Amino acid sequence: MFGPVPCRLPGGIKTCILRPVACVFTSSSRMAKSKFEYVRNFETDDTCLKNCYIVVRLDGRNFHKFAEQHNFMKPNDDRALGLMTCSARSVMEDLDDIIISYGQSDEFSFVFKRTSNWFKRRASKLMTHVASQFSSSYVFYWRDYFRDQPLLYPPGFDGRVVLYPTNRNLRDYLSWRQADCHVNNLYNTVFWTLVQKGGLTTTQAEDRLKGTLAADKNEILFSEFDINYNKEPLVHRKGTTLIWEKLEETVTKSVKLPNEAGEEVLVTRTRRRVGAHHCDVIGNQFWEEHPNILEDDNC
Ligand SMILES: Nc1nc2c(ncn2[C@@H]2O[C@H](COP(=O)(O)OP(=O)(O)OP(=O)(O)O)[C@@H](O)[C@H]2O)c(=O)[nH]1
Ligand SMILES: [Mg+2]
Ligand SMILES: [Mg+2]
Structure with a gap:
């Protein structure tokens, strides 16, 4: 000027x-800036407590209706589950410090490492970045999974942040979500089998299942429909766990030193990629096989 x-x-x-x-x-x-700047003090401090795992859980908004309107298969739609996993993978690949994520139905939980200092551990920043990256990926990749089914309106996902101070707490959290997956999937599998194969109305199926225990549901499936629940697809019974895996990759590289002819050499490099598992995370086996996911409780 x-x-x-x-x-x-x-x-x-x-x-x-x-x-x-x-x-x-x-x-x-x-002067004007300093006059108005006091409004900044209205912002609340939402820094997550140190040394805790930060879990961001997203859940589809009103997906009961969304699933109906987009003709999801009942009880499980593999296109929908695939799209959820693809969107979660995009979150892990694009945002820092997520060590493991777990998803089922219309939800996904993302666990940030306990030493993460990403966005100064501000809960709102972490949650909104996860939610927006997930939602935009869900829309962006929709066509890859729902080829003939147009997306009729923009889906939304709510988010929450929960802190877990110990490895036991975090494992119990993931176990809780997987137990929820199992309970819902067993119920839904029997319910829709009674309707689709048994010819019951939805009200009749609901009445039939009132007060039944897991063993009763397994028995209905086995004795009436010849279905062994334990042989149903793992992705439906156990949900999806995403973790970082190391991948050894050998590539050919041309090397040329000054005044020398070029030479082809084999170079091995380690790449990180997100691997999907549909296994039990409640027992010890998964954690013993992947000892690097959790950090030491005493650090
Ligand atoms: N048919 C079908 N429905 C699904 C599938 N996955 C999720 N859903 C639907 O999504 C719902 C998810 O449940 P909730 O998250 O508890 O309920 P919501 O309707 O999303 O409601 P809010 O989360 O409270 O907004 C299920 O009850 C199903 O109706 C699927 O693979 N197939
Ligand atoms: Mg929901
Ligand atoms: Mg849900």
């Missing part, structure tokens, strides 16, 4: 030269 500055030349001739006057505006805008 320049402003006219009058000055007198020899011989009494008046003229103007241009001098920078930006400083005038800067100081007034600085």
Whole structure:
């Protein structure tokens, strides 16, 4: 910015030269800024407690209706589950410090490592980044999974942040979500088998299942429909666990030293990629096979 500055030349001739006057505006805008800046103090501090695992759980908004309107298969739609996993993979690949995530139905939980300092551990930043990356991926990759089914309206996902201070707490959290997956999937499998194969109405199927235990549901499936629940697809019974895996990759590289002919050499490099598992995470086996996911409780 320049402003006219009058000055007198020899011989009494008046003229103007241009001098920078930006400083005038800067100081007034600085005053204005300081006058308004107090509003910043209205922001609440939502820094997550140190040393805790930070879990962000997303859940589809009103997916009961969304599934109906987009003709999801009952009880499980593999296109929908695939799209959820693809969106979660995009979250893990694009955001830092997520060590494991677990999903089933219309939900996904993302676990940030306990030493993470991403976005200074601010809960709202972490949650909104996860939710927006997930939602936009869900829409972006929709066509890859639902080829003939148009997306009729933009889906939404709610999010929450929960902190877990110990490895036991975190494992119990993941176990809780997987137990939820099992309970719902067993119920839904029997319910829709009674309707689709047994010819019951939804009300009749609901009445039939009232007060039944897991063993009763398994028995209905086995004795009436010849279905062994334990042989149903693992992705439906156990949900999806995403973790980072190391991949050894051998590639050919041309190397050329000065004044020498080029040479082809084999180079082995380690790449990280997100691997999907449909296994039990409640018992010890998974954690013994992947000892690097959890950090030491005593650090
Ligand atoms: N048919 C079908 N429905 C599914 C599938 N996955 C999720 N859903 C639907 O999504 C719902 C998810 O349940 P909730 O998250 O508890 O309920 P919601 O309707 O999303 O409601 P809010 O989460 O409270 O907004 C299920 O009850 C199903 O109706 C699927 O693979 N097939
Ligand atoms: Mg939901
Ligand atoms: Mg849900």
